[in-house]
Amino acid sequence: MKILVTGAAGFIGSHLCERLLQDGHDVTGVDCFTDYYPPSIKRANIDGCLRQPRFALIETDLNTVNLTELVAGKELVFHLAAQAGVRASWGRDFQIYTETNILLTQRLLEAAIPARLNKFIYASSSSVYGDAVQIPMTEDAVLRPVSPYGVSKLAGEHLAALYWRNFGVPTVSLRFFTVYGPRQRPDMAFHKFLRAILAGRQLPLFGDGQQTRDFTFVSDVIDAAVNASLIAAPGSVFNIGGGHRVTMQHVLELIERITGKQLRVRADGEQKGDMRHTAADISRARDLLGYAPKFDLEQGLALEWNWLQQAISAGALPPLT
Amino acid sequence: MAFNKQLMDVLACPKCKGELHLADDESSIICKACKLVYPIREYGIPCMIIEQALPLENEEHQTR
Numbered sequence: 001m002k003i004l005v006t007g008a009a010g011f012i013g014s015h016l017c018e019r020l021l022q023d024g025h026d027v028t029g030v031d032c033f034t035d036y037y038p039p040s041i042k043r044a045n046i047d048g049c050l051r052q053p054r055f056a057l058i059e060t061d062l063n064t065v066n067l068t069e070l071v072a073g074k075e076l077v078f079h080l081a082a083q084a085g086v087r088a089s090w091g092r093d094f095q096i097y098t099e100t101n102i103l104l105t106q107r108l109l110e111a112a113i114p115a116r117l118n119k120f121i122y123a124s125s126s127s128v129y130g131d132a133v134q135i136p137m138t139e140d141a142v143l144r145p146v147s148p149y150g151v152s153k154l155a156g157e158h159l160a161a162l163y164w165r166n167f168g169v170p171t172v173s174l175r176f177f178t179v180y181g182p183r184q185r186p187d188m189a190f191h192k193f194l195r196a197i198l199a200g201r202q203l204p205l206f207g208d209g210q211q212t213r214d215f216t217f218v219s220d221v222i223d224a225a226v227n228a229s230l231i232a233a234p235g236s237v238f239n240i241g242g243g244h245r246v247t248m249q250h251v252l253e254l255i256e257r258i259t260g261k262q263l264r265v266r267a268d269g270e271q272k273g274d275m276r277h278t279a280a281d282i283s284r285a286r287d288l289l290g291y292a293p294k295f296d297l298e299q300g301l302a303l304e305w306n307w308l309q310q311a312i313s314a315g316a317l318p319p320l321t
Numbered sequence: 322m323a324f325n326k327q328l329m330d331v332l333a334c335p336k337c338k339g340e341l342h343l344a345d346d347e348s349s350i351i352c353k354a355c356k357l358v359y360p361i362r363e364y365g366i367p368c369m370i371i372e373q374a375l376p377l378e379n380e381e382h383q384t385r
């Protein structure tokens with residue numbers, strides 16, 4: 001199939017492109033290499049794909065390409081491009097979130113109308129839930145995000161649903177729950193923890209350590225996205241979680257075991273916009289997508305730890321400053 | 322890997338949204354209206370970022 005992946009050089013996007021190329025598809029990737037984190041990291045992420053003849057990458061801001069032409073002739077679109085980061089979404093920077101996560105999504109959906117796609121996969125987030133829901137979170141819960149980032153991702157989800165109902169763009173929204181693994185973004189907790197250990201520094205911990213998360217290993221997310229692109233009903237929404245909810249304190253204990261290092265933790269206080277707990281009810285994805293997470297947290301963390309050490313020794317990650 | 326010429330169909334100048342031309346040597350993409358040259362990088366990646374474009378110095382730059 002001919003496939004478009006936005007955000008192709010990012011953490012999840014680069015893994016997805018690799019999988020789609022392995023499956024024999026023609027993939028056009030787009031990425032603007034924003035400096036939210038060092039672009040050199042994204043270049044390293046996508047390096048393997050660039051050696052594949054069935055892959056083409058365009059370095060650009062999606063607001064500047066001819067989206068109708070870009071989508072034309074494609075059978076699948078995976079829309080992963082987004083401005084990430086919960087804590088950075090307050091204040092004046094919210095404009096970046098509205099432009100990237102809302103306006104761009106609407107323009108891409110508009111461009112998808114004439115393309116007659118098989119599927120348009122929208123990468124949503126557990127942050128659409130907020131704190132006002134029961135645990136585990138089910139897809140039909142009332143959504144009250146607690147961060148501007150969550151608001152922007154929810155707006156994108158609503159747009160995806162509208163373009164299915166009104167124009168027949170076959171959208172599917174996947175709510176990813178705290179994705180981790182090799183190539184995880186440097187602003188995310190595990191990456192920060194593991195790098196701090198390598199640099200012999202204290203680990204920055206937000207909150208009291210008793211907040212819980214449902215961590216999802218990146219290749220499980222990729223399996224879910226690929227399955228959704230093939231068999232999900234248009235207009236549907238799925239939680240994609242790891243299936244285990246753990247406290248951050250438990251994560252620290254696992255990290256201590258995996259790295260063999262004694263940790264020194266620095267409490268950085270509560271952060272506005274952070275949810276207290278996340279836990280996905282994945283029964284819908286299990287029943288309708290055949291989704292079954294394969295990696296438990298200890299396995300996944302060990303793989304991220306191996307990657308991080310290799311990436312630093314190979315110079316793919318800049319030194320911790 | 323060489324530049325995939327089919328991408329010319331989907332690219333527009335990020336500044337004026339206008340037509341682009343591929344340089345004859347396929348090393349860059351040119352917007353004659355904005356007088357900007359967008360480099361094509363290793364592996365044939367077109368870099369369509371205004372801040373990274375170079376000024377078009379030779380008006381007679383060979384393009385297709």
